[in-house]
Amino acid sequence: xxxxxxxxxxxxxxxxxxxxxxxxxxxxxxxxxxxxxxxxxxxxxxxxxxxxxxxxxxxxxxxxxxxxxxxxxxxxxxxxxxxxxxxxxxxxxxxxxxxxxxxxxxxxxxxxxxxxxxxxxxxxxxxxxxxxxxxxxxxxxxxxxxxxxxxxxxxxxxxxxxxxxxxxxxxxxxxxxxxxxxxxxxxxxxxxxxxxxxxxxxxxxxxxxxxxxxxxxxxxxxxxxxxxxxx
Amino acid sequence: xxxxxxxxxxxxxxxxxxxxxxxxxxxxxxxxxxxxxxxxxxxxxxxxxxxxxxxxxxxxxxxxxxxxxxxxxxxxxxxxxxxxxxxxxxxxxxxxxxxxxxxxxxxxxxxxxxxxxxxxxxxxxxxxxxxxxxxxxxxxxxxxxxxxxxxxxxxxxxxxxxxxxxxxxxxxxxxxxxxxxxxxxxxxxxxxxxxxxxxxxxxxxxxxxxxxxxxxxxxxxxxxxxxxxx
Numbered sequence: 197x198x199x200x201x202x203x204x205x206x207x208x209x210x211x212x213x214x215x216x217x218x219x220x221x222x223x224x225x226x227x228x229x230x231x232x233x234x235x236x237x238x239x240x241x242x243x244x245x246x247x248x249x250x251x252x253x254x255x256x257x258x259x260x261x262x263x264x265x266x267x268x269x270x271x272x273x274x275x276x277x278x279x280x281x282x283x284x285x286x287x288x289x290x291x292x293x294x295x296x297x298x299x300x301x302x303x304x305x306x307x308x309x310x311x312x313x314x315x316x317x318x319x320x321x322x323x324x325x326x327x328x329x330x331x332x333x334x335x336x337x338x339x340x341x342x343x344x345x346x347x348x349x350x351x352x353x354x355x356x357x358x359x360x361x362x363x364x365x366x367x368x369x370x371x372x373x374x375x376x377x378x379x380x381x382x383x384x385x386x387x388x389x390x391x392x393x394x395x396x397x398x399x400x401x402x403x404x405x406x407x408x409x410x411x412x413x414x415x416x417x418x419x420x421x422x423x424x425x426x427x
Numbered sequence: 428x429x430x431x432x433x434x435x436x437x438x439x440x441x442x443x444x445x446x447x448x449x450x451x452x453x454x455x456x457x458x459x460x461x462x463x464x465x466x467x468x469x470x471x472x473x474x475x476x477x478x479x480x481x482x483x484x485x486x487x488x489x490x491x492x493x494x495x496x497x498x499x500x501x502x503x504x505x506x507x508x509x510x511x512x513x514x515x516x517x518x519x520x521x522x523x524x525x526x527x528x529x530x531x532x533x534x535x536x537x538x539x540x541x542x543x544x545x546x547x548x549x550x551x552x553x554x555x556x557x558x559x560x561x562x563x564x565x566x567x568x569x570x571x572x573x574x575x576x577x578x579x580x581x582x583x584x585x586x587x588x589x590x591x592x593x594x595x596x597x598x599x600x601x602x603x604x605x606x607x608x609x610x611x612x613x614x615x616x617x618x619x620x621x622x623x624x625x626x627x628x629x630x631x632x633x634x635x636x637x638x639x640x641x642x643x644x645x646x647x648x649x650x651x652x653x654x655x656x657x
Contacts, residue, residue, distance in 0.1 A: 256627075256631060258588075259588075259630065259631045259634040259635065260592070260627045260630045260631055260634070261592040261593070261594075261595030261596075261606075261630055262592070263595045263596055263606065264595055264606060264623060264626050264627050264630060265627070267606070267609075267610065267619075267623050268620060268623040268624065268627060271610065271613060271614075271619040271620075271623065272613070272619045272620030272623045272624070273620065274619070275617065275618055275619055275620040275621070276620070361489070362488075362489035362490060362491075363489070364489075365489035365490075365491040365492055366491065366596075368491075369491075369599065375492075376489070376491060376492055376495070379492075389499045389500070389502065389503045390495065390496055390499035390500035390503060393492055393495045393496045393499065393500075394496060394500070396492055397488045397492045397493070397496060400487060400488045400489055400492060401484065401487040401488060404486075404487040404488075405487070
């Protein structure tokens with residue numbers, strides 16, 4: 197196919213797209229994780245007022261399309277004069293900021309649920325053992341509960357990361373040149389109809405492959421103790 | 428507030444498109460998922476390979492990319508086919524394109540759901556059915572389908588919610604759904620936040636209602652089974 201011959205003339209375009217896609221993926225993943233761990237702890241403790249608020253907000257994020265959240269921020273915020281006048285406006289009007297905020301909160305909403313399940317699945321005997329050897333509550337959390345919960349949640353983290361990667365394609369709809377954006381520009385240069393999207397699709401496939409492989413290796417190392425013998 | 432009252436009907440009409448689209452796509456995805464899971468489990472080697480390639484390819488790419496690929500690639504393929512047969516090319520309408528592309532995408536996810544559910548049915552039940560001399564159709568209807576529906580429900584429910592939310596992407600292939608309506612009304616009335624918030628509320632209501640429906644369905648399907656409480 198002609199498109200696959202000329203694609204090598206446009207490597208910088210696709211590399212820019214790849215860089216932006218990966219940047220969105222990695223930054224949103226880190227932000228949402230850092231945010232989700234304390235919030236999940238609050239949810240598992242059933243703190244009055246705080247837990248219902250976190251649950252409700254997380255439900256709203258999980259129940260609405262990410263693209264609507266992005267549009268709400270990117271096109272919607274300009275409706276309010278006080279936001280346009282605020283010191284944050286130079287950042288808030290950038291597509292990157294809106295995307296990172298939406299991706300972070302959208303992923304965080306799911307991570308809270310995953311982490312809550314994983315934390316509640318930690319055997320209570322392990323917590324009691326930690327107490328019995330004299331660990332403080334914080335030590336119990338840091339040495340026993342969280343490492344255990346993170347390991348159990350690995351397969352869910354993997355799925356969530358792949359969903360996040362899929363979600364980053366929305367960036368191309370608000371002016372960011374991610375992989376899809378690069379594919380679209382490529383189409384425009386040659387009057388192609390779909391070839392650029394096919395190349396973008398293959399690159400996404402490659403990223404997913406690498407992610408799955410890395411998680412398989414990680415799980416093999418970290419979940420040794422959960423594997424059943426003899427099967 | 429007047430502006431909102433004036434334009435709300437247009438957004439609501441857009442939401443009807445979204446509802447119709449999601450239902451149509453889910454029906455198609457279910458059919459694809461059932462057939463593909465069947466092929467993956469019991470088909471000849473070639474069929475199993477094709478189904479595996481389909482699920483891996485589709486689940487590895489963002490729904491947005493697949494939608495663009497199926498819409499533009501599909502139109503190109505139709506044009507080429509029409510050319511070859513010396514016919515006038517048919518223009519795919521965005522609604523059909525939306526149903527077909529979302530159906531193909533989520534059919535791949537449902538294939539895995541149905542396959543997992545089938546594998547979770549105790550093999551003895553199926554063997555007992557065969558031992559009774561049940562014809563394949565009876566076996567499927569009486570022995571396999573009831574537990575399959577119950578076991579597949581949690582996955583099916585999840586994928587339905589993801590499908591509904593993916594329907595918000597269809598404005599990129601030119602379908603005039605609620606998101607499209609809110610964007611254009613928001614631009615002309617200079618109240619984009621208001622209208623996008625309305626769309627958000629509508630989606631929340633839709634996913635909330637479907638949660639209720641699935642919860643009821645789950646109770647129905649679980650009749651006659653014991654709930655294990657740890």
